[in-house]
Amino acid sequence: MELPLVVGVDGSESSLGAVDWAVDEAARHGVPLRLVYASLWERYEGEGFSHSVDRPAEQVLADNIVGTAAERAHRRDPDVKVSTEVMPQEAVTALLTEGHNAFAVVTGSRGRGDLAGLLLGSVSLAVASRAHCPVIVVRGDDAALSGSHRRILLGVDEAARGTSALDFAFREAQARRCTLDAVRAWRCPAHETTDHSLLTGDAAKFHEMRAATALDEALGKAVEDHPDVLVRRTTLEGPARKVLLERSAAADLLIVGAQRRQGHFVLQLGRIAHAALHHAACPVAVVPQRV
Template sequence: MNNRAPAGVVAGVDGSVPAAAAAEWAAQEAERRGCALHLVHAVNTGTVTLSPRTGAAVTDLILREAQAVLDEALGKLAAAHPELRLTGDVVPRDAAESVLTAAEHAELAVVGTRGHGGFASLLLGSVSLRVAAHSRCPVVVVRGAPDTGNHILVAIRDERDGETLRFALREATDRRLPVEALHTWSPVVADAAHMAPMIDEVGEEARLHAQLLRNTVEPVAEEFPDVRVDARPLTGATAATLVEASRRAALLVVSRHEPSPHFGLRLGTAVHAVLHHAHCPVAVVPA
C-alpha cells in the first residue's frame, strides 16, 4: 500500500458530501493543470483493545469498507472525467497525516470543509485545518459555491507574498480570469479630537501602503502579461474585508507565513477567519 502520491493533485476523501465536492474540484483542477489526481482515504483501524483474532477480522472489515468508499469515489470521477489519470489509496492512519504524507511531492492538496468525523455545526474540521497549517505545497479548502465567481482574489500583506501572487496568476491563466490583488491596512488614529493634525500622516501612510502593493504586484504580474491584474489597497479589518470580497471570487488565495518563534501559530487570525467564513474555495500558499 503506497500512500506517497506522485507529483500532481492530491485530495482527501471519506464518503462525506464535503469531501465529494473537494474531489470534484480537485479533478477539474487536475484537468486544467494536465496532471494526475490521487485520492487518499484514511481510516482508523484502532482495534488494539480486541483479541488478536477479533481485531484482525474487524481491521479487515474496516479496510474493505474503506476500499469500497474509495472505489466509489474513483468510479464517479472516472465517469465524469474519462481522460483524467486517477489513482487512490486506503491508508490506515490519521487522516491529516495521510494527506500530508501523500502531498509531500504534490503540486496541490485539496480537502473539504469537514468529513464524517467532524460535528455538523463546525464550519471547518480539524483535518482541513491541520493540512492547511502544515502542508509543504499549497492547499485548497473547498467551501462555498465553487467556481461561480468571475475573478481570482489574492490577499497581499507585503513583499513576501510574491509566490502567493504567482500562484493566483497561474490559476487565473488556467481559468482565463482576471486577478484582484487586495491589500488591507488600518490607520492608527487615537481619537476623533486628534483627527485634524493626523490627516497628513494618514495620507502619507496610504501612499506608502499603495507603494508597497505596487512593488509587490508589478514585478510578478510582468511574468503573466495575458492576465489582467487589479491591485487595490483598502482600509479596514483584513479578515472581514476578505470574507466579504470572496462573495464574488472563484478562488481566494492567501499566504501562510512562518509562525512566530514566540507563539508558534501556523495560521494567522485572518487566514483562520477566511477558512471558516469565505464564500468560495480558499487556497493557502506556504510563503
C-alpha cells in the same frame, strides 16, 4: 514526473464536493488526481483477520469510499488520470505525508467525524496549518464552486514575506483565464502622531497611497512574468480579514499566504488565513510562504 493533486476523501458529502472541484482543477493544470483515504483498520484488526476468509468491515468501507470517489471523478472528466490509496494512518498524518510530493492538497470543509457545530473540520484545519504544499479547503456556494465568477482573489501582505502565494495566484488565474483581484487592506490610526510631511494634509490619503505602493512593489515581478494575466489592483480601508471575506462572495478562489516560523515545521496561519478558512464564501487556498 508530474506532481499529483491530492484529495482527502472520507465518504462525506463535503469530501465528494472536494473531489468534483479537484477534478476540474486537475484538468485545468494537466496534473493527475490522487484520492487518499486514511484508515487504521489494518493497524487494529490486521492480525486478527490475517487468516480470515471474509474481509473486515472497515476494509470494505475503505475500498468502497475510494472506489466511489474514483468513479465520481471519472464520470466528471474521463480524461483526468486518477489513482487511489488507502493509507493505514490518521487522516492528518496521511495528508501531510502526501503533501510532500503534491501539486496541492484538497480537502472538504467538513468530514464525517466533525461535530455539527464546527465551522471547519479539524482535519482540514490541521492540514492547512502544517502542510509543506498549498492546501485548498473547498467551501462556498454553487457559483463559487463552479468558477462562474471568473475571478481569483489574492490577499497581498508585505512584499518581503515571500512570493509563493503570488506565484500560485498567477498560475491559477492563467490556467482559468480569469481576472486576478489583488487586494491590500490598509488602516488609518485614529490618532496619528507622526510628523511625516505627507500627513500635513489628509492622513488617510497617505496610508492609502502607501498601501498602493506596497501592492505595486509586491506584484511587480509576477506581473512581468505573466503578461497575459489581467490584474485588478485594489486597496481598501479596513481589517484585512474583513475586506477579504466580503470580497470572497464574488470570487472563485481566495488565496492567502501562511508564513513559516523560522526553525519550525509548523505554519503560522495568522488571523487572516484562520478567518478565511472558517468564513470565506468560496474555496480557500493556504500557500506556505518560503522566506
